[in-house]
Amino acid sequence: MKMNKDTLGLYLHIPFCQGKCRYCDFYSVNFEQALLEKYLSYLKKELLSYSILLQGKGRKVELETIYFGGGTPGLLSAEELAQVLDLISQEFSLSPLAEVSLEVNPSSLTGEKLQAYRKSGINRLSIGVQSFNDRELSFLGRRHDAREAREKIELAGRYFDNYSIDLIYAIPDQELADWERTLQQAIQLSPYHVSLYSLQIEEGTPLASSLAAGEFEETDNSLDAEMYLLARQFLRASGYEHYEISNFARNGYQSRHNRLYWEFRPYLGVGPGSHSFMGGERFWNHADLSLYMEKLNQGELPVQERIQLSREEQMAEMVFMGLRLLEGVSLTEFYKMFNVSLTEYYAREIEKLQSQGLITIGNDRISLTEKGLLLGNLVFMEFLP
Ligand code: SF4
Numbered sequence: 001m002k003m004n005k006d007t008l009g010l011y012l013h014i015p016f017c018q019g020k021c022r023y024c025d026f027y028s029v030n031f032e033q034a035l036l037e038k039y040l041s042y043l044k045k046e047l048l049s050y051s052i053l054l055q056g057k058g059r060k061v062e063l064e065t066i067y068f069g070g071g072t073p074g075l076l077s078a079e080e081l082a083q084v085l086d087l088i089s090q091e092f093s094l095s096p097l098a099e100v101s102l103e104v105n106p107s108s109l110t111g112e113k114l115q116a117y118r119k120s121g122i123n124r125l126s127i128g129v130q131s132f133n134d135r136e137l138s139f140l141g142r143r144h145d146a147r148e149a150r151e152k153i154e155l156a157g158r159y160f161d162n163y164s165i166d167l168i169y170a171i172p173d174q175e176l177a178d179w180e181r182t183l184q185q186a187i188q189l190s191p192y193h194v195s196l197y198s199l200q201i202e203e204g205t206p207l208a209s210s211l212a213a214g215e216f217e218e219t220d221n222s223l224d225a226e227m228y229l230l231a232r233q234f235l236r237a238s239g240y241e242h243y244e245i246s247n248f249a250r251n252g253y254q255s256r257h258n259r260l261y262w263e264f265r266p267y268l269g270v271g272p273g274s275h276s277f278m279g280g281e282r283f284w285n286h287a288d289l290s291l292y293m294e295k296l297n298q299g300e301l302p303v304q305e306r307i308q309l310s311r312e313e314q315m316a317e318m319v320f321m322g323l324r325l326l327e328g329v330s331l332t333e334f335y336k337m338f339n340v341s342l343t344e345y346y347a348r349e350i351e352k353l354q355s356q357g358l359i360t361i362g363n364d365r366i367s368l369t370e371k372g373l374l375l376g377n378l379v380f381m382e383f384l385p
Pocket residue numbers: 016017018019020021024025026028070071072105128
């Protein structure tokens with residue numbers, strides 16, 4: 001599971017959707033084939049610029065993971081996807097065991113597409129299911145119903161031997177029994193990986209307007225926590241390892257790309273709104289398709305902002321990102337990276353969190369306790385510089 005330290009993960013943002021889900025604040029615009037084709041030519045330009053910038057002494061940068069996220073990357077035809085992947089394999093060195101993931105929605109999946117995706121080099125799918133309850137799916141503004149979700153997951157299983165499903169809980173008016181039924185249906189379908197999200201009502205979304213208009217009430221925190229614990233109990237009892245606060249996997253199927261983020265490892269994001277982290281610097285692109293293309297037209301990278309993290313900020317990030325993993329942060333790795341002992345540097349914070357029963361130290365690692373899993377944000381705040 002550990003990745004070579006000299007490698008990068010690559011994230012590609014495909015900012016198109018067939019209509020907007022009511023809860024979503026990711027950057028995307030309405031799907032139009034002509035605009036998508038134009039966009040892909042710019043995405044290739046950006047990839048080429050980074051391949052030149054990052055090549056050291058004639059050596060190509062090695063990619064360990066590739067992740068097509070969105071938006072709805074499943075709107076790409078297999079041919080369009082294969083063209084992008086061909087360019088990546090010409091310009092970067094692609095590990096033969098690279099994890100190559102594609103986010104897909106049930107409504108845009110067909111057997112023909114799945115077969116062609118597999119042939120083009122995709123070896124993992126992340127399927128945006130969200131719920132197996134039709135009322136909840138329509139509340140969220142999804143374009144599929146529960147029957148279609150089940151059918152498309154079964155279809156995906158005919159072509160892919162590694163796929164994940166996303167589920168959302170704490171949906172207004174969702175009862176514990178509804179959530180239990182969604183979990184049961186998920187488990188019956190035996191996905192290799194499950195990601196859970198507690199519904200957040202984000203500012204500027206149609207859901208936020210409905211909430212302000214008093215059309216529904218938010219789920220209270222205690223039910224939210226109960227739902228989380230129920231999912232944890234269900235999934236663990238069904239053979240899934242709980243390896244990150246919100247993620248569960250069968251043995252050998254953890255998300256290698258997402259582990260990069262939690263392990264404080266470098267990654268490059270291309271496309272509007274995507275984020276990168278390299279050499280202690282975080283930088284991100286303009287979340288605006290026209291501006292993104294304009295910058296590339298002018299021969300510039302479409303970067304909106306760059307922040308060089310101080311040593312103190314890097315230490316804090318390594319700790320609070322790593323604590324999201326149930327295995328926690330390796331004290332030895334931390335020392336190797338910063339030449340300082342984690343337990344000495346954060347002695348005061350650790351003592352406080354230990355006395356509150358939120359973290360534990362053992363086997364050369366610092367990690368969250370069961371109680372800490374529910375109160376992760378409180379723990380992470382303690383480490384902020
Ligand atoms: S498909 Fe995904 S990215 Fe697009 S609107 Fe829905 S949740 Fe957002």
